[in-house]
Amino acid sequence: MEENDAIDITTPDLNPEPKPELKLEPPDLKPIAKHKTLSIIIRDRAVLFAAYMPFLKSGGLFIPTKKMFSMGESCRLIITLFGEEDKFTVNGKVVWITPPGSPSNKAGGIGVEFAEDLEGERLKRRIEEILGPLLRSSDATHTM
Numbered sequence: 001m002e003e004n005d006a007i008d009i010t011t012p013d014l015n016p017e018p019k020p021e022l023k024l025e026p027p028d029l030k031p032i033a034k035h036k037t038l039s040i041i042i043r044d045r046a047v048l049f050a051a052y053m054p055f056l057k058s059g060g061l062f063i064p065t066k067k068m069f070s071m072g073e074s075c076r077l078i079i080t081l082f083g084e085e086d087k088f089t090v091n092g093k094v095v096w097i098t099p100p101g102s103p104s105n106k107a108g109g110i111g112v113e114f115a116e117d118l119e120g121e122r123l124k125r126r127i128e129e130i131l132g133p134l135l136r137s138s139d140a141t142h143t144m
Contacts, residue, residue: 035076035091038063038112042081049134052127053096056113059124060095064109069094075112079123081130088123091115 040063042048053060061077069075072093079088096111114120128135 035074036067036069037076037078038065038067039078040080042079043083045082045130045134048081048127049131052131052135053111053113054128054135056095056111058114058116058120059127060092060111060113062096062098062107062109062111064107066100066108069097069110071095071097075110077112077114081126088119088126090119090123091117092120 040061042051051062053062061079063077072095074091074093077088077090077092079090081088092112092114094110095113098106098108098110100108114123
């Protein structure tokens, strides 16, 4: 390239040649849903037992909340168990809804099934480790 052919990229082209208009068809993509995030702190084994949903394949928790959710809605949970330093950040989906003031006198809230990924599996294992033999108990929970 000769010196005359050099392009100075610091000087804007004040008279650009018109460029042909590109028409792109929008891709067939769904909008990225913004997850609702719930932070949960569980300090007591009995509370964890009442909230845990072992009958779900990936495990899950019932979370008392007044926020509105729909069945199948994605959400993110940030969970602290018993003051442990490690927080669990898991994705999940709403699989259970108990409306506030339900006739069963159960707390209003949602049941969230953990995502089938490493973080969801790690949380499920940790909860089942903590609950141990309580998992076979017939005591009432928030969902059963």
